[in-house]
Amino acid sequence: MSEAVDPLRSSAPDAYFVLDDDDRVLYVSLEFHDTRGRGVGHVLWDHLPRAREVYEPHFIEARATGKPVEALIFYAGRLKRLLVIAGGDGLAVHVENLAELDVTNLGTLRLSLERIERALAGRGSAQLDSRARASLQVLP
Amino acid sequence: MAVTVKQGTPFVVLDERDRIVGVGPGAESQFGPLVGSVIWESFPGSESLFKPYYDKARRIHEAVEFVQFYDGNVARVRATPNEDGLLELYWEPLARLDTLTLGSLVETLEESLELLDEHEADRHRESVRRALRVIEGGA
Numbered sequence: 001m002s003e004a005v006d007p008l009r010s011s012a013p014d015a016y017f018v019l020d021d022d023d024r025v026l027y028v029s030l031e032f033h034d035t036r037g038r039g040v041g042h043v044l045w046d047h048l049p050r051a052r053e054v055y056e057p058h059f060i061e062a063r064a065t066g067k068p069v070e071a072l073i074f075y076a077g078r079l080k081r082l083l084v085i086a087g088g089d090g091l092a093v094h095v096e097n098l099a100e101l102d103v104t105n106l107g108t109l110r111l112s113l114e115r116i117e118r119a120l121a122g123r124g125s126a127q128l129d130s131r132a133r134a135s136l137q138v139l140p
Numbered sequence: 141m142a143v144t145v146k147q148g149t150p151f152v153v154l155d156e157r158d159r160i161v162g163v164g165p166g167a168e169s170q171f172g173p174l175v176g177s178v179i180w181e182s183f184p185g186s187e188s189l190f191k192p193y194y195d196k197a198r199r200i201h202e203a204v205e206f207v208q209f210y211d212g213n214v215a216r217v218r219a220t221p222n223e224d225g226l227l228e229l230y231w232e233p234l235a236r237l238d239t240l241t242l243g244s245l246v247e248t249l250e251e252s253l254e255l256l257d258e259h260e261a262d263r264h265r266e267s268v269r270r271a272l273r274v275i276e277g278g279a
Binding site: 074075077101103106110113 | 210249256267272
């Protein structure tokens with residue numbers, strides 16, 4: 001393990017799951033038992049609609065480089081910090097929820113967007129997924 | 141404002157204290173169990189968005205129609221006071237936010253904002269767009 005990798009690994013979120021080479025779920029940590037426990041043995045994408053376009057580029061990069069990949073992604077109404085670590089036991093995907101949209105009304109939506117903004121500002125070293133950023137540019 | 145919600149069986153009927161006293165067949169699964177309760181108690185944060193229109197309809201004794209955003213949905217609502225002193229609500233869903241990905245959020249949010257009535261939505265529309273632009277710039 002290189003010195004550069006240690007800080008990333010030590011900051012890995014407790015919630016994680018492990019995938020095999022076909023993206024089949026091998027294991028979920030205790031924090032994911034309620035939401036993804038039933039997915040063990042199944043291919044991840046079968047239970048998460050349109051997640052592949054968001055998550056998979058980071059999985060591919062981690063497998064290709066053998067280095068941990070950290071990214072900010074937006075999926076299912078939440079801004080998440082993703083840390084993907086390829087290892088001999090599979091691909092460990094650590095997930096931390098940073099901020100969540102509140103769509104109760106336009107006011108709460110605006111406030112939750114501002115929370116996402118603050119979360120992004122506090123994570124200056126990480127970048128929001130480039131595909132997601134590009135999609136924002138459709139706004140006037 | 142032009143009335144565009146289709147007439148028929150009301151979605152929900154409220155008494156003068158906003159208690160649910162009737163539910164149409166299209167709303168039975170969601171509102172049926174709520175009959176007898178005050179509608180605002182079951183939908184947090186909705187009172188300030190809907191009640192002013194309902195009160196206006198009662199006050200002027202005429203139908204009031206508006207488009208509102210609540211819980212990720214945009215709907216056109218028609219509130220019609222009837223001869224029994226009850227308020228009949230007709231509901232037409234127009235759009236729903238898709239928050240699965242940022243791409244789908246931006247697309248459906250823009251669609252939703254465009255549907256909202258100008259006089260009610262201008263301030264929120266601009267602030268939401270501004271927040272999204274800031275997120276883009278901060279990433």
